[in-house]
Amino acid sequence: xxxxxxxxxxxxxxxxxxxxxxxxxxxxxxxxxxxxxxxxxxxxxxxxxxxxxxxxxxxxxxxxxxxxxxxxxxxxxxxxxxxxxxxxxxxxxxxxxxxxxxxxxxxxxxxxxxxxxxxxxxxxxxxxxxxxxxxxxxxxxxxxxxx
Amino acid sequence: xxxxxxxxxxxxxxxxxxxxxxxxxxxxxxxxxxxxxxxxxxxxxxxxxxxxxxxxxxxxxxxxxxxxxxxxxxxxxxxxxxxxxxxxxxxxxxxxxxxxxxxxxxxxxxxxxxxxxxxxxxxxxxxxxxxxxxxxxxxxxxxxxxx
DNA sequence: TTTGTATTTAGACAAAATCTAAAATTTGAA
DNA sequence: TTCAAATTTTAGATTTTGTCTAAATACAAA
Numbered sequence: 001x002x003x004x005x006x007x008x009x010x011x012x013x014x015x016x017x018x019x020x021x022x023x024x025x026x027x028x029x030x031x032x033x034x035x036x037x038x039x040x041x042x043x044x045x046x047x048x049x050x051x052x053x054x055x056x057x058x059x060x061x062x063x064x065x066x067x068x069x070x071x072x073x074x075x076x077x078x079x080x081x082x083x084x085x086x087x088x089x090x091x092x093x094x095x096x097x098x099x100x101x102x103x104x105x106x107x108x109x110x111x112x113x114x115x116x117x118x119x120x121x122x123x124x125x126x127x128x129x130x131x132x133x134x135x136x137x138x139x140x141x142x143x144x145x146x147x
Numbered sequence: 148x149x150x151x152x153x154x155x156x157x158x159x160x161x162x163x164x165x166x167x168x169x170x171x172x173x174x175x176x177x178x179x180x181x182x183x184x185x186x187x188x189x190x191x192x193x194x195x196x197x198x199x200x201x202x203x204x205x206x207x208x209x210x211x212x213x214x215x216x217x218x219x220x221x222x223x224x225x226x227x228x229x230x231x232x233x234x235x236x237x238x239x240x241x242x243x244x245x246x247x248x249x250x251x252x253x254x255x256x257x258x259x260x261x262x263x264x265x266x267x268x269x270x271x272x273x274x275x276x277x278x279x280x281x282x283x284x285x286x287x288x289x290x291x292x293x294x
Numbered sequence: 295t296t297t298g299t300a301t302t303t304a305g306a307c308a309a310a311a312t313c314t315a316a317a318a319t320t321t322g323a324a
Numbered sequence: 325t326t327c328a329a330a331t332t333t334t335a336g337a338t339t340t341t342g343t344c345t346a347a348a349t350a351c352a353a354a
Binding site: 166167168169186187188203204207208227228 | 340341342343344345350351352
Binding site for chain 3: 325326327328329330331332333334335336337338339340341342343344345346347348349350351352353354
């Protein structure tokens with residue numbers, strides 16, 4: 001399971017002659033520890049708990065650089081941009097009730113059928129987004145209880 | 148091939164006791180004639196060519212109503228909301244060079260393999276977005292020419 | 295034509311993201 | 325350890341996208 005790491009980011013920063021700042025480290029650490037798909041604002045708030053004067057510009061600059069460097073991807077759901085530190089190829093599940101976004105492993109789907117487009121497009125990748133109700137929001141089957 | 152139509156929208160408007168205004172008609176006509184996936188602003192500009200004082204609020208209100216009524220869908224690509232008058236189930240292709248969004252017929256893919264999620268989610272639908280280069284942006288194979 | 299109600303408009307407002315110039319920090323080298 | 329150069333950060337202004345509001349207007353039924 002590949003994921004954004006401090007170490008990898010540090011290497012990339014050094015390679016490009018960029019600077020390792022505490023703000024950048026805090027953003028990466030937060031993303032690394034994330035179990036969900038945070039918005040820029042969630043990241044901004046989290047980083048400000050550790051570095052109270054971090055500006056939004058820094059958060060956006062860092063996120064944009066991480067995107068370009070291929071260390072996070074951006075997922076748009078319901079008009080909201082979210083950031084995804086999961087570097088393994090994967091799909092997404094979005095709950096229509098609570099809006100949560102879950103990662104779905106590639107092999108939940110099995111191999112996709114070969115796809116031939118008629119319009120001479122060059123297909124390089126594809127995303128699949130499943131929609132419905134997440135476990136928490138799904139109605140549970142009634143359970144019999146012996147009293 | 149199902150598509151948003153004036154007639155269907157008029158029927159829905161009457162059914163709900165809403166009013167048929169020239170602005171609404173202009174928005175629907177524009178969407179109907181669209182070969183691409185316009186943004187709210189493109190629609191705003193197009194409608195204002197015919198009705199110069201149409202406000203953004205009217206455009207957004209109408210688009211939101213059309214969405215609720217199931218007569219258009221909203222596609223988010225690259226952080227931009229686009230509107231889709233194609234009512235047939237379909238997928239999308241997005242060009243990474245020019246950003247254009249094309250509809251891909253459902254059967255370009257063939258039947259999808261059965262998908263079993265382990266997390267007790269209830270899957271109701273899914274979207275597939277293919278990414279790559281569109282026909283215009285794809286490098287063409289060299290063609291031999293007899294001189 | 296009249297009337298009641300829905301709709302439109304212009305502009306205020308809000309949220310998300312980008313840009314700017316000045317101040318501060320990082321880093322490599324002395 | 326100190327210095328200098330370059331990058332980065334900050335705060336706030338700005339832009340973009342979308343929503344909300346109150347007053348004016350237009351639709352549609354009688």
